[in-house]
Amino acid sequence: MSLKDRLSALPTPALLALVYLSWILFGMLALKLPISTTTDITWSDALFTATSAVTVTGLAVVDTGSDFTHFGQGVLMVLIQLGGMGLMTFAVVVLSSMGMQIGLAQRQFLREEMGLRSISGLLELASFIFRFVVICEIIGAILLSFEFVPQFGWKQGIWQAVFHSISAFNNAGFSLFPDSLMGYVGSPIVIYTISIQFIVGGLGFAVISDLVVSKRISQLSLHTRLMLVGTFGLIIFGILFYAVLEWSNPRTLAGLHTLPEKLNAIWFEAVTPRTAGFNSMDTGGMRHDTTLMTIVLMVIGGGSTSTAGGIKVTTAFVLILATFAFFRSSGTMRAFGYSIGLAQGLKVMALLTVSVFTIFAGMFIITATHELDFMDVMFEVCSAFGTVGLSRGITGDLNEIGRAVICLIMFLGRIGPLTLGFFLATKTQPRVKYPEGSVFLG
Numbered sequence: 001m002s003l004k005d006r007l008s009a010l011p012t013p014a015l016l017a018l019v020y021l022s023w024i025l026f027g028m029l030a031l032k033l034p035i036s037t038t039t040d041i042t043w044s045d046a047l048f049t050a051t052s053a054v055t056v057t058g059l060a061v062v063d064t065g066s067d068f069t070h071f072g073q074g075v076l077m078v079l080i081q082l083g084g085m086g087l088m089t090f091a092v093v094v095l096s097s098m099g100m101q102i103g104l105a106q107r108q109f110l111r112e113e114m115g116l117r118s119i120s121g122l123l124e125l126a127s128f129i130f131r132f133v134v135i136c137e138i139i140g141a142i143l144l145s146f147e148f149v150p151q152f153g154w155k156q157g158i159w160q161a162v163f164h165s166i167s168a169f170n171n172a173g174f175s176l177f178p179d180s181l182m183g184y185v186g187s188p189i190v191i192y193t194i195s196i197q198f199i200v201g202g203l204g205f206a207v208i209s210d211l212v213v214s215k216r217i218s219q220l221s222l223h224t225r226l227m228l229v230g231t232f233g234l235i236i237f238g239i240l241f242y243a244v245l246e247w248s249n250p251r252t253l254a255g256l257h258t259l260p261e262k263l264n265a266i267w268f269e270a271v272t273p274r275t276a277g278f279n280s281m282d283t284g285g286m287r288h289d290t291t292l293m294t295i296v297l298m299v300i301g302g303g304s305t306s307t308a309g310g311i312k313v314t315t316a317f318v319l320i321l322a323t324f325a326f327f328r329s330s331g332t333m334r335a336f337g338y339s340i341g342l343a344q345g346l347k348v349m350a351l352l353t354v355s356v357f358t359i360f361a362g363m364f365i366i367t368a369t370h371e372l373d374f375m376d377v378m379f380e381v382c383s384a385f386g387t388v389g390l391s392r393g394i395t396g397d398l399n400e401i402g403r404a405v406i407c408l409i410m411f412l413g414r415i416g417p418l419t420l421g422f423f424l425a426t427k428t429q430p431r432v433k434y435p436e437g438s439v440f441l442g
Contacts, residue, residue: 017415020083023054024411027079036072044403051407053079055414056307058173058277058389059380059406061396065176070159076174077166083414084170084201084307085133128212129205133169136200140165143193147184164190168197171307173277173389181268185256185280191264198276199235202302203227222338223314227303230313234297238270241293251285273297275308277389284376284392291379291392298386299355309387309413311355318348359385362409369401380406385413 027050030036032043045062052059053076064073141161148164149157160176167174177183184190200208210224220228243266246253256262268280273294286294301310321333322345333340362381367374376392383390384406398406 017411020054020411020415023079023082024050026050027053027075030075031068031072033071035069036075037068039067041067044400048403048407049076050079051410052389053172053174054083055387055410056080056083056170056172056275056309057384057387057410057413058167059384059391059395059410060174060389061398061403063178064174065178073159073163073176077163080166080170080172080174081133084172085129085205128209132205132208136197137162137165137169140168140193140197143189147187147189164194165197168194168276168278169201169307171198171201171275171277171302171309171387173272173275175278180279182280182282185265185268186258186261188260188264191268191280194278195268195271195276198278198307199231199271202274202276202306202308203231204303204306204308207303207306222336222340223304225336226314226317230317231303234274234300234313235271238273238293238297239266242266242270242290245287245290245293246281249285249287252281256281273388273390275301275310275386275388277383279390283390288375291375294390295379295382298382298388298390299359301386301388309385311351315348315351318344319352322348355385358409358412362405365405366398366402369399370397372397381409384409387413 024047028043028046031046031049032041041062048059048061049064051057062068064076068076141158144161144164145158148160151157152160163174163176166172173180175181181190181194204227206221207224207227210221214220214224243253246266246269247262248254253262253265256265265280268278272278272280274297283294299310300316301312302308304312304314317335318333318340321335321340325331325333325345331342333345359381362384363378366372366377366381370377372394373392376394379390379392380394382388387410395406
């Protein structure tokens with residue numbers, strides 16, 4: 001049996017995981033080359049960095065700006081680009097180009113997740129995704145150049161602009177500055193260009209394509225409406241809570257000198273936990289109540305078919321709707337004039353169960369093998385699962401076991417939802433029906 005036949009025989013979820021794993025291994029080998037680094041890094045450093053880049057997380061155990069050469073940083077940009085938009089385009093383009101078939105059930109799942117009206121639009125959407133990503137990254141690089149070129153000169157300034165634009169749109173959170181964007185909290189160009197990029201990237205390409213195609217609000221799909229309302233609500237929620245909780249904290253907002261800087265920081269910190277990974281103030285200096293709120297935002301994440309991670313905004317929305325439906329003793333969930341079936345509720349519960357188990361397993365292993373603050377461990381694990389990249393400063397303190405756990409959680413956080421979706425899309429009819437039993441709950 002040829003290699004192509006062996007690959008074709010693999011289940012689609014396994015094949016997707018294998019491709020992402022191959023990208024990680026390629027990145028590890030490329031980052032370990034002498035031409036990639038300015039100093040010696042270990043294989044563990046290279047593996048962790050490659051995993052963080054492919055999963056567009058942004059957690060780092062080495063300084064991206066000083067420990068990697070331009071070649072190494074270029075490798076990171078390629079890995080980030082592959083990881084950011086490859087999750088969608090791979091399934092509909094690469095598999096087809098290799099002559100591998102995507103089953104009808106999986107096509108239906110992809111059609112549903114991407115918000116398409118027909119299966120025939122999958123390749124068209126992949127082409128649209130590629131063009132849209134490139135245009136957004138070019139615009140972002142041009143805008144960031146107005147800040148970086150005067151400071152670093154043409155060559156280095158443009159390089160900084162391109163790197164941060166790609167990292168921002170793909171929600172990667174990698175920065176060439178050791179303090180991320182804390183030094184640019186007073187720069188509206190940097191703060192708002194990067195934040196708008198990762199917000200747009202986090203909406204999801206299904207939402208973007210729906211907004212482009214639909215001529216009226218009434219034509220928008222339910223998914224798009226839930227994403228827009230949910231995203232807007234989470235942004236407002238984050239702004240209010242960060243402003244109230246951190247305003248008098250001398251290690252964060254109170255330490256900034258001007259009102260514009262404080263407003264920039266409030267906006268940026270309110271939107272960045274939803275898988276962006278950049279920070280404009282000291283994350284480790286936040287109050288514990290703010291940290292808990294940030295953890296919730298990191299776990300929720302962005303939108304399906306986006307460059308973001310987490311359980312997704314629509315998942316959280318459907319979970320809330322299911323709760324309301326239960327208390328109303330209603331058998332269906334309703335939103336914006338649409339009903340949401342029981343199957344969607346079951347999918348939400350499955351995703352939530354897998355997510356909670358993954359997070360708690362990671363927390364347990366790291367807590368058992370490290371002498372670290374529990375809040376810091378919980379923050380790090382949730383950041384890895386949501387592919388966020390924010391840290392309270394313990395990433396460099398992880399031993400080999402801790403690094404392996406975080407790498408695995410980043411990997412599962414990136415491919416897990418789609419992989420589980422493919423499994424859920426495969427329906428099997430039971431041959432034996434059992435009588436319904438009664439279970440007391442609550």
